[in-house]
Amino acid sequence: MSQDTTTPPPGASRNAVEDAVAGAVAAHRDEAGALLPILHDVQTELGWLPPEATPLVAKALNLSRADVHGVVSFYADFRDRPPARRVLRICRAEACQSVGGRDLARAAEERLGIGFGETTDGVDLETVFCLGNCALGPSIELDGRLYGRVDAARLEQLLSADSDKAGAP
Numbered sequence: 001m002s003q004d005t006t007t008p009p010p011g012a013s014r015n016a017v018e019d020a021v022a023g024a025v026a027a028h029r030d031e032a033g034a035l036l037p038i039l040h041d042v043q044t045e046l047g048w049l050p051p052e053a054t055p056l057v058a059k060a061l062n063l064s065r066a067d068v069h070g071v072v073s074f075y076a077d078f079r080d081r082p083p084a085r086r087v088l089r090i091c092r093a094e095a096c097q098s099v100g101g102r103d104l105a106r107a108a109e110e111r112l113g114i115g116f117g118e119t120t121d122g123v124d125l126e127t128v129f130c131l132g133n134c135a136l137g138p139s140i141e142l143d144g145r146l147y148g149r150v151d152a153a154r155l156e157q158l159l160s161a162d163s164d165k166a167g168a169p
């Protein structure tokens with residue numbers, strides 16, 4: 001399977017992708033296991049990992065595109081699409097699952113009308129495995145802010161309040 005690497009991805013110009021990869025490679029090239037920190041840096045810079053980054057990273061590290069793509073697709077933290085205006089991440093690790101996380105996950109899917117890994121109305125619904133807030137689960141992160149002891153009612157409150165605050169896209 002081949003990828004079109006001639007068209008800049010939405011939200012990131014070709015130069016932005018090249019610059020992000022070049023900076024990340026320069027920072028980590030000589031490290032053992034440089035691939036992960038390079039991918040993290042590129043994502044931090046661009047907000048996601050555009051497909052154009054794959055061949056650039058692969059070439060810099062003398063890896064195959066399949067090697068790089070495999071890592072990007074394996075780790076849930078790597079985004080292969082631009083982030084939505086808002087990002088809801090729900091912890092689905094055991095500590096949160098055991099105190100209502102499953103019900104919360106179902107409530108989020110019903111509220112948004114999508115499954116995990118999908119986007120609707122400018123909101124990404126994502127899984128995360130532990131937010132470091134295990135004692136206060138179920139835990140979520142909404143637009144980069146951590147919340148604990150979240151149930152369906154609290155989730156609705158947070159989505160509505162933040163939606164009002166954020167305004168229209």
Ligand code: FES
Binds near residue numbers: 095096097129130132
């Ligand atoms: S298990 Fe959910 S925050 Fe750690």
